Amino acid sequence: MDRDKIIQLAQGVIDTELQAIEALRSRIDDAFVKACEHMLHCRGRIVVTGMGKSGHIGGKIAATLASTGSPAFFVHPGEASHGDLGMITSHDVVLILSNSGETDELLTILPLIKRLDVPLIALTGNPDSRLAKAADAHIDISVAKEACPLGLAPTASTTATLVMGDALAVSLLESRGFTKDDFARSHPAGRLGKRLLLRINDIMHSGEALPAVSQEAMLSEALVEMTRKGLGMTTVVDAQQKLIGIFTDGDLRRVLNRGKIDVNQLAIRECMTSPCLTISADKLAAEALTIMDHKKVNALPVVDVTQTVVGALNMHDLLRAGVV
Secondary structure (H helix, E strand, C coil): CCCCCHHHHHHHHHHHHHHHHHHHHHCCHHHHHHHHHHHCCCCEEEEEEEECCCHHHHHHHHHHHCCCCCCCCEEEHHHHCCCCCHHCCCEEEEEEHHHHHHCHHHHHHHHHHCCCCCEEEECCCCCCCCHHCCCCCECCCCCCCCCCCCCCCHHHHHHHHHHEEEEEEHHHHHCCCCCCHHHHHHCCHHCCCCCCCECCCCCCCHHHHHEEEECCHHHHHHHHHHHHHCCEEEECCCCCCEEEEEEEEHHHHHHHHCCCCCCCCEEEECEEEECCCCEEECCCHHHHHEEEEEEECCCEEEEHHHHHEEEEEEHHHHHHHHCC
């Protein structure tokens, strides 16, 4: 195999597909806006369909729409003509994908879709095709050429379809006022969902698990509390449980660097960190991660509006929760 030839071919594919995407800019016109309006006002679901490679792209477009606030699902046109057409209701919008605009399986179900009297949006590479002419809104996704040197395998055309689908989904997302919280509700699993949904009060240590000592305590008492609670830190509070400071493993190392000390004689207020960083229980766990990263700390006390300590967490809690 010729290394230089392979690199040249691969770069040629990318160049061809970039040109196909760039050509889409001029296709964002009134037809695109009309398609968005139909989908935005849809009282049911956006039903995406396409055959072959267009079908694979259609499945991804449907998934993107559904995850960004526009309920959608994919129907295979072959299965649609054998019963699955019953999935489409009079409240839906149909988004049909076909590079040629003349795909037999799609033309077979076209009269039935039209009989349902639902808005039909077509993404085709042929504005003169039967699918394009039957659509209530047609978006041109034609490409000058495929990236395949034979000009046969769907490559640039499928990329253009995918990009136009993303353009529709994001335009709808913005028009709906879709927020990060809305997105998180569609993605509760995995790191993404945890970063967007998980809050401090979901993972903090509170009650008996909260490490805390009095500001009058000796260092020895603080070390016992740190060992017992296992967070590598303890909060230091006054009689009303309001935060005075924090004592961590790092503070302990700094104390030991002073030389020989008596842990039973050294008061915690003489070696604690005060004031210290805090966070409130209603904040996202991801915000705690940001604070810890930027300030180079491994633990945070959790306080309410009166500076009363209500919890504590450390980097290990974020790791266990999958936020990191």
